[in-house]
Amino acid sequence: MSWKRTWLLGAGFFSISMTWALYNAFVPFFLDDFLSSTALIGFMMTLDNYFALFLQPWIGNRSDRTATRFGRRMPYLLLGMPLAALFVVLIPLHTSFLMLVLFMVLMNLAMSLYRSPTIALMPDLTPERQRTKANGIINFMGGVAAIIAFGAGSVLYAAHPAAPFVLAGVVTLLALLILRATIRERRDALVPPAEAGTRIRLRGELDRTTVLLLAAIFCWFVAYQGVEALFTLYGKHHLGLSESASSFSLTFFSLFFVLFALPSGWLGTRYGQKRVIGLGIAGLFLVFGAIPLADGVTSLRILLALGGLCWSCININSYPLIVATGSDRSIGTRTGLYYLVSSLAAISSPPLLGLAIDGFGYVSLFVCASAAMLLALGFLLAVRAPGERRTDVGAEG
Template structure:
């Protein structure tokens, strides 16, 4: 568990960077673009790289051999580059330079995101993975709180300060990971796959996995659009300041942090599917309720409740998708997980942005609630009996 907490610094750096990116980059784009659809489309740039790069890199890391291990070389390259280009974003001088810095930052992050995630099951015994996912997402949630809370304060002092701070923290986190995580020493199994053992994407798509991927797509479709467009929703629909809009998201992240570890424990005790289902039903209700809110206090209270429900979903979904396959396919399944979530993130912001252009900002949370309904229907179709899984997943599945 000590190594898991240290690994959490990798998720901390990813979360603080993405939170700041989603909170403040829309304001930069808003200076050049008048269409919410176009802003939403531009916010999906990272997911185009994730769509092609992250599955390939996740699979490639399964076969990587180096003195640093299978995953760490990708962190060593990607994190410094992401820190550099992230710090340059607020210094854009035109739409062209803004988009250039966005593309380069997102390309850099795509180099290490899947390997960072795959490190968790690599160094964690099967019986502890759901709890470990709660721990590392707890660390990620801390990053989001700092981004939305502290970032709002820094942004009002100077637009560059949140991004510069995130870049410095990313480099510090890389140093912590390099000093504390030794893959050959810490991994449960650090043997790269031989060429004859290559795992194909197609071989992983059994029926339960397909249903779960359908659910993952639709709950990310709902979540990603809200995350990317909420600050504009607060500014243009609720008449909040840019700082108030960003700070409101800190309530969602705070609840996520507080619920992260308990959600992992509940998933291990009562089954991942059951806990995820409760979270999905909760967000259906909460997103629908937010549509009727026009005051700051009830909005933030609902966001608190929403963060708890999102923790129940997000903490258990990655271990769930891993549990439906074999140990040797961890990197490949990590890539597939990010492929599907990236497809949702590509579709959601421009789709929601287009609907907002046509129907107004009130449609944002109606759409998100409907997406969660479809996710629940797919989740109900997941049956995992008879599939290969680790010992803890077998016991957890008995309660699904």
């Protein structure tokens, strides 16, 4: 395994994480100029995910069976990343509500073309026993991107609303250049391409273990996606923070996610991914329950920092676990399933939590998030992880 290549591979996830963080932090402010209902804002934040819902599993499955001189995943990056860079820059340049929605949909449509293939490159190029550590490295870079997005992005947004989105577009293009220059799939991939005519059926991957794990993933993404999409409005309207201060508070969540990304990968390899995920879910359940009790910005940011640690335990270990429950030939397909349920959560969570806010106030945001985490823990406890079926837990990585 090449650790240098793993760090370079993280450039793709760096650009994805930065774009999503900026999108979730600042697009609600654009929508707030046109819509008065938090539920409607939450719904508009999910329109793009309807495209991702259908495209990502299909693209992931198709990339498993793609064979070109560029490799199986790279063609999707070469098409999707330039388009995403273009449309993310156009979002803040909208002149009407219709144009804003159009650019939002086109940007996320472009991102859905390359998101699953980009993530699938990691297990393609990494031995199974090292995938959790490699995922820690990649998510470490994603967390750094989120810190830049929430920290520097808030400063850039205060200077000009378009500036953070220009940054995201430039980073996406740079990431593509790095990946194209350093990754040669036909040379570097450890997983052989599927034989001609091979079909990998989505339904065939849905055994009991996979379904329970996908249900847990859905529930914890309901909590996370809802909080991430609506937190800046929570800070602005409930706590009285400025727009830039509200988005900056999320930096603490991302910072401590980054600080614990590599240790989380080590813990998952050493003690088992399921155990570490369960610890993270329990911790984030308590954090979300305590946030409404925060009596100031300092205590709020301390809780967000603890939440970042817990989210690291969950996020670093979940993707390698869903891949480990299947065979190497279905890596792209399982990556698509992983993003299918996260897209379902992104579709359902913001409008539902926004509706709860409209009816019961902003405190209900974290009550609902805590309840979703409790459900996730229940589903996870019913999962039989690969390490529980075999004795070589450490080798499962």
